[in-house]
Amino acid sequence: MREAERRGNLYEFGTLSKRLPRFARNDGLWHKDIFLKPIIMNPLRNHKSYIAAIGHRLSGIALAIFLPFHFLLLGTALEGAEGLDAALAFTDSPLVKIAEWGLVMLLALHLLFGLRVLALEFTNWPNHAETLSKWVLPSLVTSVFVGIIFLVHAF
Amino acid sequence: MERRLFVLQRLSAMLLALLVFIHLGLILFAVRDGLSAAEILGRTQGNILWATFYGLFVLLVAIHAPIGVRKVLQEWTGLPASTINSVCWGFALLLLVLGFRAVAAVV
Amino acid sequence: MNSKQLSVRIWRGKDNGGLETYQVPARENQTVLDVITEVQRLHAPDLAYRFACRVGVCGSCAMTVNGKPRWTCRTHVKKVADEGVLTVEPLRNLPRIKDLVCDLAPFIDTWQKAGAPFSGNQTRQQPPATVDPNSKARLTADAALQCINCAVCYSGCDVVNWNRDYLGPAALNRAWTLVNDERHGQRQQTFDQAFADGGCGNCHSHGNCTRLCPIELSPSQSIAGLKRLALTGLDKRY
Ligand code: HEM
Ligand code: SF4
Ligand code: SF4
Ligand code: FES
Numbered sequence: 001m002r003e004a005e006r007r008g009n010l011y012e013f014g015t016l017s018k019r020l021p022r023f024a025r026n027d028g029l030w031h032k033d034i035f036l037k038p039i040i041m042n043p044l045r046n047h048k049s050y051i052a053a054i055g056h057r058l059s060g061i062a063l064a065i066f067l068p069f070h071f072l073l074l075g076t077a078l079e080g081a082e083g084l085d086a087a088l089a090f091t092d093s094p095l096v097k098i099a100e101w102g103l104v105m106l107l108a109l110h111l112l113f114g115l116r117v118l119a120l121e122f123t124n125w126p127n128h129a130e131t132l133s134k135w136v137l138p139s140l141v142t143s144v145f146v147g148i149i150f151l152v153h154a155f
Numbered sequence: 156m157e158r159r160l161f162v163l164q165r166l167s168a169m170l171l172a173l174l175v176f177i178h179l180g181l182i183l184f185a186v187r188d189g190l191s192a193a194e195i196l197g198r199t200q201g202n203i204l205w206a207t208f209y210g211l212f213v214l215l216v217a218i219h220a221p222i223g224v225r226k227v228l229q230e231w232t233g234l235p236a237s238t239i240n241s242v243c244w245g246f247a248l249l250l251l252v253l254g255f256r257a258v259a260a261v262v
Numbered sequence: 263m264n265s266k267q268l269s270v271r272i273w274r275g276k277d278n279g280g281l282e283t284y285q286v287p288a289r290e291n292q293t294v295l296d297v298i299t300e301v302q303r304l305h306a307p308d309l310a311y312r313f314a315c316r317v318g319v320c321g322s323c324a325m326t327v328n329g330k331p332r333w334t335c336r337t338h339v340k341k342v343a344d345e346g347v348l349t350v351e352p353l354r355n356l357p358r359i360k361d362l363v364c365d366l367a368p369f370i371d372t373w374q375k376a377g378a379p380f381s382g383n384q385t386r387q388q389p390p391a392t393v394d395p396n397s398k399a400r401l402t403a404d405a406a407l408q409c410i411n412c413a414v415c416y417s418g419c420d421v422v423n424w425n426r427d428y429l430g431p432a433a434l435n436r437a438w439t440l441v442n443d444e445r446h447g448q449r450q451q452t453f454d455q456a457f458a459d460g461g462c463g464n465c466h467s468h469g470n471c472t473r474l475c476p477i478e479l480s481p482s483q484s485i486a487g488l489k490r491l492a493l494t495g496l497d498k499r500y
Pocket of ligand 1: 053059063067110114117175176220222224227465466467
């Protein structure tokens, strides 16, 4: 009761959400107005296939932003191996390594979640949506694992 | 048009799935003992197979990513449709140019 | 709080309204619609809400109950009350009129845009079409046919929330039944409309629609069916 009441009173913050980006809004329902509430707590969004869709989207965006830089890095080889080596030296800094680690992980995640979308859309067997939701957690675990392998070797 | 974009995005996704799988395997294999230009270039230079592989990769990703970004922009920003389309065309060209430049550099 | 009482928070007003709390007796067996009716009878005679059949046939009583769109007449309070509190709001993704009542016109419009009208391919002089009830196309259409236009799925779809041009699950589900209906004279047109701007290409398979549909239809499956046709092309044999 207390908890629910407290949440209800947060409605007063309703107008705050008008300033939120669209994806964080929930169009007038009190749930959106608790703007610090993670996606997962929203009753419409706290299920695996939603989390997979958002994970797929965020990883896709991150990859899209990163890709031009990746190409630029490889392009430095136009100045011969020295150019590329100099660029690779830059990627030796731990901060860049961490970023790369994130991207390798996101690439694996986008791949695994992408396969799920393709299976959802283009295959049809009984209960497939339900069965495919079991794919979500292993995908997360696998991509973290891939990230760890990368990290262990990269340092 | 929407339908064509949809089909292009999904077909490119199917092919990319295969390419990314190989690419990821290679990343994990290649970083085992650090990356050096000599090693990367030694693998790729003069090798038609890798050149085709990465050329195809660039092409597919230049199709796949901008179409995906377009939907994200449509849904998550209030930008006018024409702006979004131009941005995505620009992004596709950027990926194509930088991508092929990179492939040309390493083969 | 008296354990025999239920706190009901109900949206009052239009867009700039707010939640008002009412206390009603908690009963062993009551639906959300029962509770709203009780509130209206006892506390708020000017409370606006919609219902007709009270047994899950008409689809007019859909509202947002504790954050999820539902048929209030078929939702037991016990199943959804959160620590003795019930929060009832109008459906989202639709313009509000007053209290719990929404304007469904934009939702109905999506059906038109998705090519929903049936158009026969025979004249009244011809004998009625014989449809094999066990054909694959018929079974596929049947599985998606029972929709009663309640807008629960439309209201639960995040893509509709983000992009008001998106036709949404119910209308595309309808298009899928027509595309599989051999008596429909405009299968190709319906399919084209279902894939035009605002159509199937916008669905990201979140699956909210299928999770929420009170009669367990699967609009996301229907949309997936249309997407498959986008790859293979419409089967022209019938
Ligand atoms: C492993 C290969 C890949 C597969 C199987 C794949 C699959 C997919 C699929 C099926 C979608 C559609 C998602 C939807 O509309 O719900 C998608 C979206 C997207 N992809 Fe990929 N993709 C791959 C690689 C990439 C790469 C390398 C990039 C980045 C450069 C990328 C960027 C994006 C973006 C930005 C979106 C839009 C996200 C969204 O609409 O939610 N993808 N991907
Ligand atoms: S599956 Fe598609 S139509 Fe259904 S809720 Fe998700 S995005 Fe909306
Ligand atoms: S598909 Fe289900 S939830 Fe959607 S309008 Fe029809 S009956 Fe309602
Ligand atoms: S009142 Fe008819 S479905 Fe609820």
